[in-house]
Amino acid sequence: MMWSLSICVLSFIFLMMSSLTSLFLGMYCIMKEIVVFIEWEVFQVNSSAVVMTFLFDWMSLLFMAFVMFISALVIYYSDEYMYGDVSINRFILLVLMFVLSMMFLIISPNLISILLGWDGLGLVSYCLVIYYQNVKSYNAGMLTALSNRIGDVALLMAIAWMLNFGSWNYIYYLDLMKSSTEMYIISILVVLAAMTKSAQIPFSSWLPAAMAAPTPVSALVHSSTLVTAGVYLLIRFNNLIVDTGVGQYLLLMSGLTMFMAGLGANFEFDLKKIIALSTLSQLGLMMSILSMGFPKLAFFHLLTHALFKALLFMCAGAVIHNMKNSQDIRFMGNLCSQMPLTTVCFNVSNLALCGMPFLAGFYSKDMILEVVSLSYLNMFSFFLYFFSTGLTVWYSLRLAYYSMTGEFNSTSFHPLNDEGWIMLTSMISLMVMAVVGGSMLSWVLFPCPIMICLPFTLKLLVLFVSILGGLAGYEMSKFSISYELQSMKKYLMSVFLGSMWFMPFISTWGVNKLPLEVGFQVFKSCDQGWSEEFGGQMLYNQSVEYSRMVQWWQNNNLKMYLLSFILWVVVLVMLII
Template sequence: MLWSVSICYVSFVFLFFMSMFLSMLGFYFIMNDMIIFIEWEIFSLNSSSVIMTFLFDWMSLMFMSFVLFISSLVIFYSEEYMYGDLMMNRFIILVLMFVLSMMFLIISPNLISILLGWDGLGLVSYCLVIYYQNVKSYSAGMLTALSNRIGDVALLMAIAWMLNFGSWNYIYYLNVMSDSGIMYIVAGLVILAAMTKSAQIPFSSWLPAAMAAPTPVSALVHSSTLVTAGVYLLIRFNAVIVDNSLGKFLLLISGLTMFMAGLGANFEYDLKKIIALSTLSQLGLMMSILSMGFPKLAFFHLLTHALFKALLFMCAGSVIHNMKNSQDIRFMGGLCIQMPLTVICFNISNLALCGMPFLAGFYSKDLILEVVSLCYLNGFSFFLYFFSTGLTVCYSLRLVYYSMTGDFNSSAFHPLNDESWIMLGGMVILMFMAIMGGCMLSWVLFPIPSMICLPIWLKMLTFVVCILGGWAGYELSKFSLSYNLQSLKFYLMSFFMGSMWFMPFMSTYGVNYLPLMLGNYVYKSFDQGWSEDWGGQMIYKQSKSYSSMVQWWQNNNLKMYLISFVLWLVVLMMLLL
């Protein structure tokens, strides 16, 4: 146990100071417009050399500092959340491996080394999702792993296609060959990989299922590591995506993902799944603004979202910890009286998610929506942007109404308290970042303020949509009994919206009953049937019989057979004569 305490604190201190160092380095790089490209020759054999490449620019350094900062606080938080776990060391080492895989992915300008980090994230995420070792965790882990394997295969195909260029360093070819048809194929495969990692439609079902992992892992995964890997890769590939059919396709898919996740969260009662669906909605927002050709804005929202989403999950973990592992928001209520400090952090992160002015989410979200209003955009995508923003406020206020207000709906002698000082320490640090992080990042990333001139109705549209969404969420929750009865009247529609448009069923039963059953039949009838009987098994049987015959000849005296054969021949001839 002493070693587990030391590994927690050592990891926390090391990662925290590394993040501070990298953030200062990132500020220095962005002020001086510096990029460092490192090539490390691992070994050379007969004029063929294996070279590892690293790209250090302001984007990779800033992102690494945020990942390390959040992971350090998550490890610090895990010390108390995972207290009593006999395998604490294993858990911390898995989290550190997860962070290391993300580091590989961030600093790689090379598709081969990206695959190292990409597959590392997939494998370690599987280990973390099945950490609690029950049937639900195993199912969720398998769904996560298999969904991400599609993206891994797409990335492998992109690596094979990059052979057309003579090198796997994609960073060299983006601007030069963005008009090339070959690069479109590579970009299409990378988009498919990013859609699986960032859980866009139709690969969205694994994201809420991955909530089977411990809450500290959810805080890390949903803020800055696994799900953001796809967005980060597309930020790097942005030059090839914009102004063509790939960008338009991505805009439609990400807009629908944003809309679907916002609708689904309003029908959900599991605390962690509501926050997971809000992550899915924000990923759709990042992807959609990215497909319109604003990678810097997508990166800005990626960083601000990481701050308040990690805080939101940590607060949810504290509530679940105190509720003795109950995650149903209908059993909560009146938490603001029982756990005031946790509720303060929870509400600040929730308001930052909604885009409350001068919190972290406001600086990125409001800017994205104003840029969308300024661009040439079709009516359907415009509707998806603003309606999804309203839905975000709607489910956030619904969550606050169910969990924070009213009376406590569980056992009367429930031991709710705010005495978990280790968990609160990490939450309070992140709370200050969720308040101040947005303005600090906007000063650094956009030092020259840009003027966005819009008509007053467009300028106020974001604010009005947020107010209307919040009012709708409050009204729906206030009449919770009648709301449930109304949803029973329209049961099929409620079931469709609340089950992520049937995607979990298609990802499990659809894959199970059609391709896997078909594969089983083919395997039984061909691999273990005719092809076996006429192929390998027949060759084996024939070879066995021939070798037995040869062995029988070798085990006997051939001369005796010849003499007896000649004698029989002589006798036969004598009889015939």
């Protein structure tokens, strides 16, 4: 156990120092407007060089700083959360591999080296989702892996198509691609890859399923690494997406994702799945503002969201840990009197998610919604933006109502307390960043004030929608814990909205029924049928026959047979003569 403690602490110290270094370098790059491009020639064959390229600019350095900061706190948090796990060392090494894959993806301006990090994320995430080895985890891991493979194939096709440009360093060709005939195909493939990784409709079902992983993994994966990889890729490819018109399709899909996840979270009772659906909603917000041509705003929200969402998962982990692995919010209640420090962290992260003024989420969400109000946008997308914002407050207040207030709904003999100081240290550190991180980032990323001039009604619309969503969430929650459950009166609608518009069923049915059935038939008729009949089995049968013949000759004294054969030939010849 001592070694597992040291590996956690060593990883924490190393990642925290790397994070601070990356942060200071990123600030320096912003101030001096420096971009460092490094090429490392791995080997050369017949004048064809295999080159690894690294791009260090303010965006990649800041993102790396945030990822490593959150990873450090998550690993430190895991030391207590995963205490007693016999394979905790393997768990920490898997998390470190995950962080390394993310680093590769962040600093790569080259599609080939991006694929290294991209596939690394997919592989390690599968290993982490199936970490608790049971049927549910295996199914969730398979759904995650298969959904992400679609995006991997799209990225491979984009790599093949980039051969038309002579190099895979896409960063050089973004402006050239605008005027080329290939731009549309590459932009579609990149958007498809990003949509699978960031779980946009119709690939959304894997994200809540991936909650089968341990909670520290969820805190890392669903805040700043795996799900944000697609958003980050599109931030880099933003010029291409806006100019080709693929952005309009992406705006519709991401807006619907945001709306669907917000509705689904209001019908969910699993604590981790509610937070997963809120992640899905925020990813939809990032994608939608990105598709409108505001990559810097999307990046701003990406960083602030990483802070408060990691904190939210950590608080959920502490609650689940104390509730002896119960995740149902109906069995919680009045946690504020039992776990006051955890409740404070939980409520701060929840308020930051809702966009409470002067917390981290406020600076990015409010600016995004004001820019949307200022932009040329159709009524449907405008409705999706603001209604989804109301839904965020709706499910956040519902969650707080169920878990933090009211009557305690678990057993009378309960072990709830705030004694886990290692977990609390990580949570309090992130809580400080969730409070001050937004204002700090806004000063760094937007040093020149942005003038947004809106009518008074539009200016107050965000506040009005948030208050309305909060009131609706409170009213809906009051009706829930009773025999007259309101959602049961509209049962079909509740099932439809609560099951993410039947997306998990469609995803698994699509994998189970048609492709696997066809694959089974092809395997049975070809691999185990005709190819065996004329391939391996035929060779085997023929070899057996020939062996038997040779064995017969050997057992029956070949020399005598040859001699008698020669004699018979001689007799025949003499008779003929």
